[in-house]
Amino acid sequence: MELYEQCHSVTKAIVTLGYPKSRQAMYKWLKQRNEEAKAKAPRRRINNSPEHPLHPSAKTKLAILHRCFIDGENVQLVSEETGYSRASIYCWRRKYHAKGLAALMNTRDDPRGELKEGSPSSVNELDILKQQLKDMQMEIDILKETINGACESKSVNI
Missing domain, CATH: 1.10.10 (Arc Repressor Mutant, subunit A)
Incomplete structure (x- = not known):
């Protein structure tokens, strides 16, 4: 392994030392060595404290x-x-x-509140708006009939 570290070549290390017999064996040793080093390395801990939240605001x-x-x-x-x-x-x-x-924004930035029932005033406003809509529709219908009647009387006179 020391020779490999010096030359960074599997082939040169095998030719110089005369072992292992296959390159696959050398790669297997390198993989085991890297896994052992990785296992010994301390794991980085995630800091999720109130001072340093994982998901900041x-x-x-x-x-x-x-x-x-x-x-x-x-x-x-x-x-x-x-x-x-x-x-x-x-x-x-x-x-x-x-x-x-x-x-x-995160979900914690704008917490969900409970749904509130419509207030009676909003129900009354809705009823008033519905009545206004009916009145306007009636006016539109009357105006259309007036215009149609005027157009028909002009066409008869021509």
């Missing part, structure tokens, strides 16, 4: 975007300071340019 996202793209701060430095990745910041920027502030 639209206000927080907008403040970060303002720092990066209005104030001109380095995106990498802002990313490291806030704990949100550069990819997330650029994604927020694309969404903001495409659809505005609403695209940055």
Whole structure:
């Protein structure tokens, strides 16, 4: 493995050492070594605390975007300071340019409330509007008949 690390060539390592007999065996060793190293590496913990939520509010996202793209701060430095990745910041920027502030909102930013029954005043208003609609329709019908009658009487006189 040390020779492979020096030359970065499976073929050169096999020719120089004379073993293993196949390249597949060497690749298998490399894969095992990489898996062991990966297993030993500490896993990155996701920070989902009230101070640093996993899904920040639209206000927080907008403040970060303002720092990066209005104030001109380095995106990498802002990313490291806030704990949100550069990819997330650029994604927020694309969404903001495409659809505005609403695209940055989470469901927690605008909690759903209970549906309220219509108030009696709105029911009364609806009845009044329906009556006005009927009256206007009657006026339209009367005017149409008047116009049709006037047109018919002119055509008879001609």
